[in-house]
Amino acid sequence: MTEQEKDFQASPNGFTREYYKKAIAALNIDRPQLAMEFIARVLQAQPENTGALTLMAIAALRNKDLAQAEQAVRAALRLDPQSCALHLLYGMILRRRLQLSSARAEFQRAIALDPSHPWPYYFLGAIYLSYPVPLADEARPYVYKAVELDPEDAQIQALLARQAIADGNLALAAQAYRRALALAPQDATILSDYGDFLLHRQVQPQEALHVLKEAIRLDPNDKQTQKRLLKAIRAAHPLYRPIVSYRAFLRQASQGLRLGVGLAASLFTCIAGRLLLSLTRALSDSSLASRNPLLSNISLILLCLGFFIVSPYGFLLLYRAVMAPLLLFLIKRGWIK
Structure with a gap:
């Protein structure tokens, strides 16, 4: 011993x-x-x-x-068995295990034991709002009761914002998010949710990009925030703006015009590429046979010209695929703003 x-x-x-x-x-x-x-x-x-x-x-x-x-x-x-806090904790665990009906029952028991405790109401409202189609009518009384009991809690204000979104009241949602961030300005989850709200509900990509950058700075490993920031980058970042302009042009153009431009560009690329390749090959063979350095230089110039004619579309696809993830990586590291 x-x-x-x-x-x-x-x-x-x-x-x-x-x-x-x-x-x-x-x-x-x-x-x-x-x-x-x-x-x-x-x-x-x-x-x-x-x-x-x-x-x-x-x-x-x-x-x-x-x-x-x-x-x-x-x-x-x-x-x-008469502890409100223990029933609340048990409900939280069941909610994490996705046993939502059992979790709701535990939260109801917590309310019966202590009706003045705001958090059972909070979690009941959060469960109803978490469904793919939020059950706004079922959530509303619990959300507003939680706000009534503790209006100075940031998480409860953020839940009020989600309820307002489900009700279609975007003005109240914006007010609640701003109130939540005034209470907890360093809360990465609330910042991420507010950025998503700005991007998709209020269509303010520049403001959303700023908010989501702050959220990813506070929690660089949050997958949901990373996905939201990628969307904001594609919508608002200056280095991604050429892609946005190109997409806007395609959306505004008629289907016939888009089809015509695409076919013309593809035909031009194929014909110009084939002609330049044939000419470059002929000049290269001639330069090797005659040992003429001038012909070799001309064939090299034509090869480069063909590359620049044929490759713009490839450059566009590469830029579109790489730029947003690259910007996300650089923003997470704090190397660019």
């Missing part, structure tokens, strides 16, 4: 308090796996410690270990 184990047996409460404090500190520095290890030590000594079980569920949820989180919160609920 180690000296530490002897000390633990002599004074278990002191050691459990220390491990409990270390677990909280680990969560505060975003180390959920380490927090779980510390809490496991506490639960070895006190397996029916409701606070430790709750903390284990929170740490496991942050660590994306949903099975462990559910196991811990269910154990805590057996010890304290």
Whole structure:
């Protein structure tokens, strides 16, 4: 037996308090796996410690270990079935596991236990708004009740913005997003959602690009923000504007004109390329046979000319495919603004 184990047996409460404090500190520095290890030590000594079980569920949820989180919160609920906070936590875990009907039931139990708690209303509203076709009528009473109970929370204001979008009230949505960002200006998720709102709902690509750049700076690894920023780059970034102008021309032109221009360009490319290739090959053969450097230079010039005649469309396709991802990479690294 180690000296530490002897000390633990002599004074278990002191050691459990220390491990409990270390677990909280680990969560505060975003180390959920380490927090779980510390809490496991506490639960070895006190397996029916409701606070430790709750903390284990929170740490496991942050660590994306949903099975462990559910196991811990269910154990805590057996010890304290009348806890609003535990039913709320259990609902959050079930929501992450996509068991939405069970999650809604847990949030309803939390409301029954404490009707003044805003977060069960928040999550019920968020569930109804998360469907592919948002259930705005079902979500509305929960969203507005959450706002009534805690109007100064940024996440609740952001949910109000989503509700307003589902209701078609874009003015209220813009107001709610601005209020949310005034409360939490460094929240990458709210910035990303606001940028998407500006891009698709208010058609303000320049403003959306600015907001999404800030969101990707705060959270460079968020996949959804990356996709949204790519769309904003394609819509508004100056280096991508030639592609936008080209697409605008194609949209405005009639179908017959687009077809005619495309056929003419393809025919010209094929004919000019074939003629220049034949001429270049003939001159090259002649220069090799006569050992004439002048003919070699002319054939090289014609080859370059043919390359510039035939390749613009290829350059356009390459530019279109590469430029937006390249700009996203450079913006994430902070090398361009």
